[in-house]
Amino acid sequence: MSRLDEAAFAALHARTAGALRAYVYRVVGNAADADDIVQEAFLRMLRGDVPVDSEEHLRRYLYRVASNLVVDRWRRRRHEQAEHLMPEQFSAPPHYENDASVAKIFAELKPRDRALLWLAYVEGESHEEIAASLGVGRRGVRVMLFRARRRLRDLLQARGIPVNS
Amino acid sequence: MTEWFDLNDAEDRALAEFMSRVANLHVPDRGSPIATASDLYCKAALIARWEAERRALRPIDVMQPIEIAGGLFAAGLLLYWSLPHLFL
16 A cells, blocks of 8 residues: 555545546546546555655656556557547537537547647646656657647648647 | 747747647536545555455465375375285
8 A cells, every 4th residue: 555644645636636637538538538547547556655755746656657548548449449539529610619629629639649738738747747747758758749739730720720820 | 847949939829828728628527426535545455455365365376276286196196006905
């Protein structure tokens, strides 16, 4: 068991579960899968005897485990279905006037790109932090993030959304 | 904060604006109850206990077939040695 006692775990869960679930949901595009992954990430943290250096360390550990689980699931599904996971919803218009079309555009990116963009823009993480969260090298993050941003920019441009004005 | 090195300011603003809309999208509920922190803590404790039991029982699990095989071998050997005397 982790050295976290139940009260400390409950406090950590209360502070991180919502954001972690939003991140995983946006990357996998499925609420049931997101809940399973979040639950599994917390269980692994408790069972893994992760040293409780700081809440930030634990939070990063959770994001790393969740990201790995997302990638595992994505690889499994890729064999079963088409190229990448699409959210449960919508047939969206080509522009992004509403939430459904924003979600649709984001879902067109690969899961790894979604994870990178979320961690960089929404969580505001540095390259080092993203590398730690995703378990990849810092230099790799720079390149992957560059490509992810370029792909998102191209996608927005393809939808006729001005990104240069 | 992440350092950017490739996009111009307008592109960066557009991506940041798009990502802030993504961040504010509604995340739907699953429809069924989600495990609470207390549920997860109990589940982790149960799994840890179950794994400890498995670890404790592993030597028994490993030794059991060896013991059976050894017993059968000894019985066979005994039978082999005693065969000539059985039909005297």
